[in-house]
Amino acid sequence: MFLDLKSYGPRPEPLPPKPSRPKLTPRGEKVMIWIICFNILVLTIAPIGGATVIDAVLAVFGL
Numbered sequence: 859m860f861l862d863l864k865s866y867g868p869r870p871e872p873l874p875p876k877p878s879r880p881k882l883t884p885r886g887e888k889v890m891i892w893i894i895c896f897n898i899l900v901l902t903i904a905p906i907g908g909a910t911v912i913d914a915v916l917a918v919f920g921l
Contacts, residue, residue: 882890
């Protein structure tokens, strides 16, 4: 039976540390908040608008 312990040979060099993520500036934070608020607003309004458009198309074609 052969037991491979992988302890033979040179050890690999440690990985370099990952660079830190850049921080948002105050202006960038405001823009991010506005984008999130706009997306939430669109998520609440879009289904209502979509239903209205579908209802209008069905009314036009008399279905």
